[in-house]
Amino acid sequence: MADTDHCCSTQLIDGDGEFNVVGLDNFMRTTKFSNCGLSYAVVAIMGPQSSGKSTLLNHLFQTNFREMDAYRGRSQTTKGIWIAHCVGIEPFTIAMDLEGTDGRERGEDDTTFEKQSALFALAIADIVLINMWCHDIGREQAANKPLLKTVFQVMMRLFSPRKTTLLFVIRDKTKTPLEYLEPILREDIQKIWNVVNKPAAHKDTPLSEFFNVEVTALSSYEEKEELFKEQVAQLRQRFFNSIYPGGLAGDRRGVVPASGFSFSAQQIWRVIKENKDLDLPAHKVMVATVRCEEIANEKFCRLSSDEDWLALEEAVQSGSVSGFGRRLSSILETYFSEYDSEATYFDEDVRNAKRKHLESKALDLVHPAYLNLLGHLRFKALENFKSRLEQMLKEGEGFAASGRACTESCMHEFDQGCADAAIKQANWDASKVREKLQRNIDAHILSVRDAKLSELVARYEEKLRQLLCEPVESLFDAAGRDTWASIRKLLRRETETAVLEFSTAITSFELDQPTIESMLQGLRDYARNLVVKKAREEAGKVLILMKDRFSTVFSHDNELMPRVWTGKEDIKTITKDARAASLRLLAVMAAIRLDEKPDKIENIILSSLMEGTVTSPDPLASSTWEEVPPENTLITPVQCKSLWRQFKSETEYTVTQAISAQEAYKRSNNWLPPPWAIVAMVVLGFNEFMLLLRNPLYLMFLFVAFLLSKAMWVQMDVPGQFQHGTLAGLISISSRFLPTVMNLLKRLAEEAQGHRTPESPTQQQSSVAFQSFRNQSQLNPTSSIAQSSVSSNVSVSDSSVEYSSPNLMQRRSTKVQEAELSQ
Ligand SMILES: Nc1nc2c(ncn2[C@@H]2O[C@H](COP(=O)(O)OP(=O)(O)OP(=O)(O)O)[C@@H](O)[C@H]2O)c(=O)[nH]1
Numbered sequence: 001m002a003d004t005d006h007c008c009s010t011q012l013i014d015g016d017g018e019f020n021v022v023g024l025d026n027f028m029r030t031t032k033f034s035n036c037g038l039s040y041a042v043v044a045i046m047g048p049q050s051s052g053k054s055t056l057l058n059h060l061f062q063t064n065f066r067e068m069d070a071y072r073g074r075s076q077t078t079k080g081i082w083i084a085h086c087v088g089i090e091p092f093t094i095a096m097d098l099e100g101t102d103g104r105e106r107g108e109d110d111t112t113f114e115k116q117s118a119l120f121a122l123a124i125a126d127i128v129l130i131n132m133w134c135h136d137i138g139r140e141q142a143a144n145k146p147l148l149k150t151v152f153q154v155m156m157r158l159f160s161p162r163k164t165t166l167l168f169v170i171r172d173k174t175k176t177p178l179e180y181l182e183p184i185l186r187e188d189i190q191k192i193w194n195v196v197n198k199p200a201a202h203k204d205t206p207l208s209e210f211f212n213v214e215v216t217a218l219s220s221y222e223e224k225e226e227l228f229k230e231q232v233a234q235l236r237q238r239f240f241n242s243i244y245p246g247g248l249a250g251d252r253r254g255v256v257p258a259s260g261f262s263f264s265a266q267q268i269w270r271v272i273k274e275n276k277d278l279d280l281p282a283h284k285v286m287v288a289t290v291r292c293e294e295i296a297n298e299k300f301c302r303l304s305s306d307e308d309w310l311a312l313e314e315a316v317q318s319g320s321v322s323g324f325g326r327r328l329s330s331i332l333e334t335y336f337s338e339y340d341s342e343a344t345y346f347d348e349d350v351r352n353a354k355r356k357h358l359e360s361k362a363l364d365l366v367h368p369a370y371l372n373l374l375g376h377l378r379f380k381a382l383e384n385f386k387s388r389l390e391q392m393l394k395e396g397e398g399f400a401a402s403g404r405a406c407t408e409s410c411m412h413e414f415d416q417g418c419a420d421a422a423i424k425q426a427n428w429d430a431s432k433v434r435e436k437l438q439r440n441i442d443a444h445i446l447s448v449r450d451a452k453l454s455e456l457v458a459r460y461e462e463k464l465r466q467l468l469c470e471p472v473e474s475l476f477d478a479a480g481r482d483t484w485a486s487i488r489k490l491l492r493r494e495t496e497t498a499v500l501e502f503s504t505a506i507t508s509f510e511l512d513q514p515t516i517e518s519m520l521q522g523l524r525d526y527a528r529n530l531v532v533k534k535a536r537e538e539a540g541k542v543l544i545l546m547k548d549r550f551s552t553v554f555s556h557d558n559e560l561m562p563r564v565w566t567g568k569e570d571i572k573t574i575t576k577d578a579r580a581a582s583l584r585l586l587a588v589m590a591a592i593r594l595d596e597k598p599d600k601i602e603n604i605i606l607s608s609l610m611e612g613t614v615t616s617p618d619p620l621a622s623s624t625w626e627e628v629p630p631e632n633t634l635i636t637p638v639q640c641k642s643l644w645r646q647f648k649s650e651t652e653y654t655v656t657q658a659i660s661a662q663e664a665y666k667r668s669n670n671w672l673p674p675p676w677a678i679v680a681m682v683v684l685g686f687n688e689f690m691l692l693l694r695n696p697l698y699l700m701f702l703f704v705a706f707l708l709s710k711a712m713w714v715q716m717d718v719p720g721q722f723q724h725g726t727l728a729g730l731i732s733i734s735s736r737f738l739p740t741v742m743n744l745l746k747r748l749a750e751e752a753q754g755h756r757t758p759e760s761p762t763q764q765q766s767s768v769a770f771q772s773f774r775n776q777s778q779l780n781p782t783s784s785i786a787q788s789s790v791s792s793n794v795s796v797s798d799s800s801v802e803y804s805s806p807n808l809m810q811r812r813s814t815k816v817q818e819a820e821l822s823q
Pocket residue numbers: 048049050051052053054055056066067068069070071075076077078099100101171172219220221222223
């Protein structure tokens with residue numbers, strides 16, 4: 001199919017009824033017809049074949065429709081329907097040249113091209129020129145009669161006619177003036193209208209309801225060409241501003257916007273060809289629907305690939321973007337307003353519905369970026385909150401006040417960010433993200449608060465631990481009647497001080513009263529548990545403590561001086577006292593008495609174990625103490641009993657040792673021979689005694705020997721050495737002094753012989769050792785005594801050393817040494 005047979009005209013529908021979509025689109029593009037909106041008019045011409053239709057259009061609108069060559073005779077030249085742009089006429093006007101009618105009636109068959117094209121022209125055109133020969137007016141067999149009948153009949157098939165202007169152009173007018181011709185023509189038209197079959201709804205509808213009838217007459221183009229052109233030029237003027245009120249098509253209805261013209265024309269022709277009724281209002285809605293959708297889709301596609309939008313979307317991926325809302329609003333506005341301007345002339349309801357759809361799609365497209373941005377804003381606000389809170393807390397601000405201030409500032413910043421991100425086209429709701437931020441902030445505050453409070457609690461717990469543990473341990477070490485009272489007092493004092501300080505420290509957290517109470521109670525419980533734990537620890541080593549107590553009492557006198565078992569001591573009483581002291585310690589350790597409730601544990605223990613009072617039933621044959629709840633019991637009565645047995649068996653050795661030491665001491669002090677031996681010595685040695693008295697040299701020798709013996713006696717602590725038995729004493733003394741004495745005697749012998757030989761290295765060493773010992777003795781006269789005292793005490797408390805812990809041993813040794821040194 002040829003698109004453009006003439007340079008400016010386009011075949012819209014060919015002789016076979018094929019619609020030239022490409023040609024029409026090309027026409028619309030080249031003439032920029034699509035941009036005309038509603039400001040355009042369509043002028044169609046119909047009439048008998050070779051009645052000069054193309055000639056008239058060409059002269060009227062400066063178009064170039066093909067005309068018949070007059071010299072080649074009358075034959076049909078125009079096939080199908082052609083269109084052309086009427087250059088120079090405002091508004092944009094399209095001329096439509098229809099194939100000529102053949103002047104014969106074809107019955108009621110609507111499928112002929114003649115009727116189809118007539119219906120198409122009536123549905124599309126605002127003005128229809130009916131070309132007719134002047135001599136046909138008033139004639140019964142006029143060629144235009146079937147044409148008019150066709151026009152009126154098809155008009156009935158349009159549900160809502162467009163009020164088309166029918167401009168009757170009388171060709172080859174005679175001298176008869178138009179004033180005479182027009183009424184005859186109108187009468188002819190009315191007659192035809194009257195006989196046309198009309199639907200019941202339009203039975204009495206006047207012609208004027210459907211048509212504006214205008215009549216004009218032109219002289220013959222062939223015979224009076226100049227006059228013809230003059231009249232055509234005048235007629236042309238009537239097509240200027242034809243669509244405005246008062247114009248040829250001033251009261252037209254149901255115009256399809258120019259951008260929908262192509263689609264509309266195609267659809268109309270399709271419906272006509274399918275021989276269906278042409279519901280113009282429905283068609284208009286359909287055209288609007290299709291076109292608005294097309295426009296909306298096109299806008300959406302362009303928005304999706306808009307460079308500004310893509311840049312914005314990318315920027316939002318990596319962080320917050322300032323001015324997001326303003327920039328996005330502007331981008332969206334561009335496409336929405338383009339849609340509005342392009343769809344403005346389409347059916348309002350359809351247009352609005354499609355706009356909403358476009359908005360919804362566009363907003364769906366950009367909404368993720370908005371959410372992304374809100375995510376950044378939320379993250380940023382939360383991070384700012386964290387750092388600000390930390391800073392304020394570092395500066396010493398109160399916790400709750402800092403939390404409030406930081407929350408307020410960060411939420412305000414977030415709100416500002418949201419306002420900046422908001423777009424004009426939608427009322428996006430940031431409240432969910434805001435709530436999430438608030439939740440995040442609250443959770444952070446809570447976690448920081450918990451951490452700070454835990455830190456504070458730990459600090460006070462550590463403080464309590466330091467204030468309570470050692471003093472409590474020390475009180476247990478010195479366990480006595482007042483131990484638990486002292487512990488209670490200590491616990492109360494330190495706990496209340498700590499609680500007071502702690503409650504002041506947590507004021508800035510502005511906690512609710514129940515929480516404060518629970519925390520303070522927690523601290524009190526902690527302190528109490530510390531003491532309980534310590535008490536359990538000490539109770540766990542009660543046997544050692546008892547033995548330690550026993551040793552302390554047993555091995556020291558009332559002035560805490562180490563005992564020397566001289567034989568005068570009442571070991572039985574001392575043992576009893578020491579055991580009683582140990583049992584009192586056991587009684588102290590047997591139960592926790594933090595609640596100041598009196599009990600009879602000490603009485604029970606002392607009477608049952610110490611005094612051996614037998615009562616029935618045995619108060620110690622139980623696993624609970626009377627008046628003491630099980631959780632406060634540290635050592636059950638039964639355990640006390642078994643501990644006592646173990647204690648007694650383990651301390652027995654100490655007592656035995658003490659008795660042995662006492663007997664040894666007695667033996668070592670009783671060194672004089674028996675009286676009968678002394679008498680025998682005096683009787684038998686009388687002569688020798690007298691010899692000594694008579695010889696002063698012997699007397700002097702005896703005196704010197706006595707002094708030396710005495711010195712050695714004292715120096716070597718001979719009685720002390722013999723405390724452990726005679727043999728041990730002899731070995732100890734001989735091992736210490738024999739080499740020295742031997743050397744001394746050797747030297748004396750050598751000197752007596754007068755042979756002074758050089759000293760051997762061994763002799764030199766011995767001499768130096770002897771000298772050092774003497775010096776030491778002179779410098780620290782007590783050291784040897786102290787040494788011997790310590791060794792004696794260690795021997796007494798052997799058993800206690802065996803069971804005591806190292807520090808206890810050290811403590812004991814130190815105590816003993818100190819006491820001895822001060823002595
Ligand atoms: N008598 C007379 N002849 C005319 C007039 N105008 C044009 N013609 C002649 O009529 C013949 C047909 O002219 P067209 O303009 O081709 O007529 P048409 O109606 O377009 O023809 P089809 O499209 O084939 O139906 C030509 O030879 C014209 O010169 C006129 O006003 N009077």
